[in-house]
Amino acid sequence: MNTIETLVATLSGWVWGPPMLTLLVGTGLYLTIILKGVQFRALPLAFRLIFHKDHGHAGDISHFAALMTALAATVGIGNIVGVATAISLGGPGAVFWMWMTGLVGMATKYSEAVLAVKYREKGEHGMRGGPMYYLAKGAGLPRLGWLFAFFTALATFGIGNMTQANATAKIFEATFHVAPWVTGVVLMVLTALVILGGIKSIGRFTSFLVPFMIVGYVGAALVVLALNVREIPHAFGLIFSHAFSPAAATGGFAGATIAAAMRFGIARGVFSNESGLGSAPIAAAAARTNDPVKQALVSMTQTFIDTLVVCTMTALIILTASSWMQGVSADQLTSASFRETLGATGEIIVAVAIAIFAYSTLIGWNYYGEKAIEYLFGSQSILTYRILFIAAVVVGAMMKLEFVWNFSDLMNGMMAIPNLIGLLLLSKVIKEETDRYFKK
Numbered sequence: 182m183n184t185i186e187t188l189v190a191t192l193s194g195w196v197w198g199p200p201m202l203t204l205l206v207g208t209g210l211y212l213t214i215i216l217k218g219v220q221f222r223a224l225p226l227a228f229r230l231i232f233h234k235d236h237g238h239a240g241d242i243s244h245f246a247a248l249m250t251a252l253a254a255t256v257g258i259g260n261i262v263g264v265a266t267a268i269s270l271g272g273p274g275a276v277f278w279m280w281m282t283g284l285v286g287m288a289t290k291y292s293e294a295v296l297a298v299k300y301r302e303k304g305e306h307g308m309r310g311g312p313m314y315y316l317a318k319g320a321g322l323p324r325l326g327w328l329f330a331f332f333t334a335l336a337t338f339g340i341g342n343m344t345q346a347n348a349t350a351k352i353f354e355a356t357f358h359v360a361p362w363v364t365g366v367v368l369m370v371l372t373a374l375v376i377l378g379g380i381k382s383i384g385r386f387t388s389f390l391v392p393f394m395i396v397g398y399v400g401a402a403l404v405v406l407a408l409n410v411r412e413i414p415h416a417f418g419l420i421f422s423h424a425f426s427p428a429a430a431t432g433g434f435a436g437a438t439i440a441a442a443m444r445f446g447i448a449r450g451v452f453s454n455e456s457g458l459g460s461a462p463i464a465a466a467a468a469r470t471n472d473p474v475k476q477a478l479v480s481m482t483q484t485f486i487d488t489l490v491v492c493t494m495t496a497l498i499i500l501t502a503s504s505w506m507q508g509v510s511a512d513q514l515t516s517a518s519f520r521e522t523l524g525a526t527g528e529i530i531v532a533v534a535i536a537i538f539a540y541s542t543l544i545g546w547n548y549y550g551e552k553a554i555e556y557l558f559g560s561q562s563i564l565t566y567r568i569l570f571i572a573a574v575v576v577g578a579m580m581k582l583e584f585v586w587n588f589s590d591l592m593n594g595m596m597a598i599p600n601l602i603g604l605l606l607l608s609k610v611i612k613e614e615t616d617r618y619f620k621k
Contacts, residue, residue, distance in 0.1 A: 186584045193587040196594035202447050205457050208601050209285025212292050215612050220287035220481055223619075227478035235470045241307040244479045246384035247468035251461040251480065253387040254341065254545025255487045256395060257538045258348040259453030261531065264495040265514035266586070268505055271445035272428030272437030273419035276496040278446025279453070283488030286456025287481040292604050292611045294480035297462030298473035299614065305560045306379060310466025311549075312459035312600040313556045320606045322599075326556075329459060329599040333553035334566075336460075336592035339585065340452060341546020342570060343577025345539035347585045350578035351512045356532040365578030371540060373571050376547045383548055384467075387541060394537045395491060401530050402494035405522045409501040416500035433508020448590060451597070454487040458593055459600030463549045474618035543574065 213220065231245055242250070267275040293312070300318045301310030313333075316326035346368055350361035375386050406413060423442060430436035455461055461480060468476040495515055499505050502518035509517045519527030547570050554566040577585060604611070 186581070186587070189584065189591055190587045193591040193594070196591055197444060197448050201594055201597070202443065204601055205289075205447065205451060205597065206282065206285055208457065208604055209282075209287075209289045212288040212604065212608065212611070213285055215608060216288055216291070216615055218288075219291055219478075219615060220284070220485075223478055224482070224485070227482050230475055230479050231482065233475070235475070241381060241467045242384040242469060244468050244470065244476060246388045247464050247476065248479050248483060249387040249391040250384055250467075250545050250548065251464040251483050252391050252395070252486065252545075253383075253541035254460065254464070254549065255453065255455050255483060255542075256391065256491055257453075257542030258345050258535065259340075259449060260398075260487065260491045260538060261495055261515045261535055262348045262512055263449040263453050264492050265499060265505075266511040267445045267449035268496065268499055269434075269511040269514060270437065271442040272423045272434075273416075273500055274423030274425070274428060274437070274439065274442035275446035275449070276420045276493075276500075277424035278443050279450035279488060279492055279496075282447050282450030282456065283454055283484050283492075286450070286454055286488070287484045289456040289604065290454070290461060290484045291477045291481040292608070293456075293459060293462040293600070294465035294477035295473045295611050295614050296603070296607055297466040298468065298470060298476050299610070301466040304555065306551075306555070306563070307381075308467045309552055309555065311463035311552060312603055313553070314466075315607060316599060316603045319610060320603050322603070322606075325599045325602065329596060329603075330553040330556040332592055332595040332599075333460065333463075334550055334557065336458075336589070336596050337546050337550030337553070337570065338573050338577075339589035339592045340455075341542060341549065342573050343580060343585045344589050345542045346574045346577035347580055348512060349536050349539040352516060352532045352535050355513060356516065356528050361578045362575065365575035368536075368540060368543065368578070369571050369574040372543045372547070372574060373567075375544050376567060376570070383544055387544060390537070390541055394534070394541060395486065398534045398538075399491065399494055401519075401534070402498055405498055405519060405527070406494075406501065408522050412501035413497060416497050419500055420496070432503075432506035434506045450488055450492070452589065452593060453492055454484040456484050457601055457604075458596045459603075460546070460549050460596070463552050464545070472618060473614055 296315040297310040300315040313326035313330040317323040350364040353359040353364045428437045465476050465480045470476045499518045502521045504517035516528050516531040519531050
């Protein structure tokens with residue numbers, strides 16, 4: 182097992198080296214330029230379209246339900262433990278690079294959704310679309326589409342399953358002294374209750390849960406920040422200064438280079454908002470709409486909400502506290518930071534938030550995995566996949582955190598490569614669809 186862990190960690194380091202970071206950010210910058218900053222100029226319109234309903238058009242769920250399903254998958258452990266990991270390994274400057282990933286990632290997320298809706302098709306279990314379809318039908322690269330689906334099916338068990346179960350089990354063990362296997366079994370049962378109903382069941386459930394969980398967490402974070410308002414300017418100062426200069430060792434913090442800030446900021450930012458991975462457009466393809474650009478505008482708000490709102494709240498909570506300089510482990514850092522201001526209540530808030538975030542991510546990523554498996558092996562394989570996915574929750578709850586994160590990073594990177602190639606090859610189509618919509 183140690184050999185496998187070392188191999189996965191080494192491969193993850195290679196995949197998330199400078200070439201990948203350049204490709205991710207570079208693709209987002211390129212799309213931002215050719216789309217004339219669509220994520221900035223059209224953001225107000227995008228938020229209005231969230232609640233717009235296209236009755237009588239192709240699709241399985243509303244714009245709102247599609248967005249909530251995607252947010253269910255993205256707003257998860259990455260927003261709490263992922264941010265803490267980025268700061269622990271990359272210093273405060275990592276937050277800046279998370280922001281940059283989010284800003285250019287909005288253009289990437291928009292582009293993914295345009296292509297997902299444009300090249301989707303009707304399947305036995307509803308609409309199906311995503312990078313595997315626009316790679317095969319749009320770019321004429323079916324083998325690359327197959328590879329994307331294969332890596333997505335594997336990634337489902339990392340970013341969308343074991344990572345979520347593992348972090349929840351760790352925090353519940355530390356806060357409530359609950360055995361990891363007990364947390365795993367409870368999460369497994371709750372997950373099974375929703376996913377067996379398919380996308381419509383998932384859409385209804387996430388439409389109820391996701392707004393509640395995001396507003397609840399952000400509300401609690403704002404209370405803490407209000408009580409520590411004098412520390413907020415200093416926190417922003419740390420973020421901007423250490424984005425371009427090394428963070429020196431202090432207290433229990435080991436220090437971090439600029440390269441580490443960039444690597445872990447971008448990697449954890451992508452882990453959280455998934456821009457460039459190609460996962461969210463699978464949910465976007467299910468939206469009931471008559472125009473690819475409508476759902477694409479709605480989809481890009483996902484990255485804004487995830488990274489620029491929820492992740493920022495977590496980062497400011499950590500940096501206005503002192504635990505990050507005292508050697509507190511990443512999986513306990515956010516909890517410890519809340520505790521500094523709210524006492525035991527802060528720990529409970531984080532534990533409950535992690536459980537709900539993780540649960541929603543399990544639901545959303547199960548759907549992504551289903552569509553990948555359906556593409557690879559046909560609809561008859563979906564039930565088997567669901568059983569394996571449900572069983573993996575318990576396994577993830579009892580595994581080592583480091584291995585789970587490295588496996589997730591590796592699979593995320595392998596998903597991103599074919600998806601980014603598809604986006605670059607089809608950028609002309611994205612631009613044409615965008616120009617058509619705004620001229621109309």
